[in-house]
Amino acid sequence: MTPRHSRITGTGSHLPPRRLSNADMVTLLAGRGIETSDDWIVERTGIRARHFADDGVSASDLALPAARRALEAAGRRAEDVDLIVVATSTPDMVFPSTACLLQAKLGVHGCPAFDVQAVCSGFVYGLAVADAMIRAGSARCALVIGTEVFSRILDFDDRTTCVLFGDGAGAVVLEASATPGILACELHADGRHAGILCTPGTVSGGRVLGDPVLKMDGQAVFRLAVGVLESAARSVLGKAGRTEADLDWLIPHQANIRIMQGTARKLKLPLDKLVATVDEHGNTSAASVPLALDVAVRDGRVRPGDTVMLEGVGGGFTWGAVLLDF
Numbered sequence: 001m002t003p004r005h006s007r008i009t010g011t012g013s014h015l016p017p018r019r020l021s022n023a024d025m026v027t028l029l030a031g032r033g034i035e036t037s038d039d040w041i042v043e044r045t046g047i048r049a050r051h052f053a054d055d056g057v058s059a060s061d062l063a064l065p066a067a068r069r070a071l072e073a074a075g076r077r078a079e080d081v082d083l084i085v086v087a088t089s090t091p092d093m094v095f096p097s098t099a100c101l102l103q104a105k106l107g108v109h110g111c112p113a114f115d116v117q118a119v120c121s122g123f124v125y126g127l128a129v130a131d132a133m134i135r136a137g138s139a140r141c142a143l144v145i146g147t148e149v150f151s152r153i154l155d156f157d158d159r160t161t162c163v164l165f166g167d168g169a170g171a172v173v174l175e176a177s178a179t180p181g182i183l184a185c186e187l188h189a190d191g192r193h194a195g196i197l198c199t200p201g202t203v204s205g206g207r208v209l210g211d212p213v214l215k216m217d218g219q220a221v222f223r224l225a226v227g228v229l230e231s232a233a234r235s236v237l238g239k240a241g242r243t244e245a246d247l248d249w250l251i252p253h254q255a256n257i258r259i260m261q262g263t264a265r266k267l268k269l270p271l272d273k274l275v276a277t278v279d280e281h282g283n284t285s286a287a288s289v290p291l292a293l294d295v296a297v298r299d300g301r302v303r304p305g306d307t308v309m310l311e312g313v314g315g316g317f318t319w320g321a322v323l324l325d326f
């Protein structure tokens with residue numbers, strides 16, 4: 001039997017059209033009696049703008065155009081897809097999964113479709129799961145998507161979090177291949193840190209119990225993120241028998257430019273090998289890595305044959321890395 005690997009054959013993304021600059025956030029928060037500034041946001045995070053979905057636009061609505069673009073880039077039709085994995089922390093409903101709702105919007109049925117919930121590491125988790133299913137022979141053509149409407153779970157009275165996040169979706173088509181593709185994956189979680197980044201509200205007895213908005217201890221997240229992004233990168237390189245010198249591109253979770261540049265420096269990577277979209281997208285959680293990948297593919301930076309490191313880190317606490325030849 002031909003050895004099975006998986007390979008990304010197409011990428012796509014979608015941002016809701018409503019773009020809010022930092023100046024727009026200053027105005028929005030001023031209306032609530034809260035002060036912020038473009039200088040503070042840019043200096044601490046590198047964020048200059050984010051996109052927010054209009055009321056009524058759901059995670060599956062954002063995922064649909066991203067998925068269609070990835071399918072078009074791969075030269076595939078929705079009918080060719082035999083696995084749909086959606087990473088999201090802002091699903092359309094408690095159930096069914098956003099993946100099932102997306103499947104229906106794509107006009108297909110029958111193939112397995114499910115969500116993964118690993119917050120900002122969700123896309124890396126989803127990609128690793130799809131890779132394992134393809135290598136096991138359970139799928140040949142997977143759609144892996146990160147999609148979020150994080151604006152729905154932000155507390156606009158909390159300036160320490162609401163300026164950081166945005167909405168969007170990114171997608172890849174991952175197909176069975178005789179040659180790799182995905183070289184190695186590395187996934188981790190440490191639930192002891194669940195409380196430093198969470199949205200603790202829950203639905204019970206027909207009511208929302210607890211606070212259904214994002215809470216974050218930014219400094220605790222920052223300290224953990226820097227360490228785990230470096231260790232995951234080193235260990236996935238080791239698994240694949242590669243070194244930092246083999247990397248053409250580092251595409252980490254887009255939360256904060258200081259964390260991303262710190263990771264690149266620790267790996268002794270020149271900063272021009274770091275793909276950063278956090279300035280224009282903010283932190284789009286599970287969507288951030290596939291959004292950044294699609295931007296870099298479409299602007300010609302990431303080219304066939306390039307070695308790319310994708311890294312996620314986020315609530316859970318979760319983290320992981322996928323090393324691949326594009």
Ligand code: ACO
Nearest residue numbers: 036037040044119120159160218219221222255256314315
């Ligand atoms: N505008 C102006 N001032 C602000 C704002 C704001 N939007 N937010 C906070 N401040 C103030 C604070 O009140 C504080 O003022 P004080 O000194 O008078 O008390 C001051 O700025 C410093 O606040 P810190 O919280 O210490 O700022 P810090 O330098 O730690 O930056 C930040 C905060 C940007 C959140 C940083 O900690 C960070 O990026 N953490 C990591 C976040 C992250 O990576 N998340 C990823 C995972 S997301 C996910 O999984 C869903």
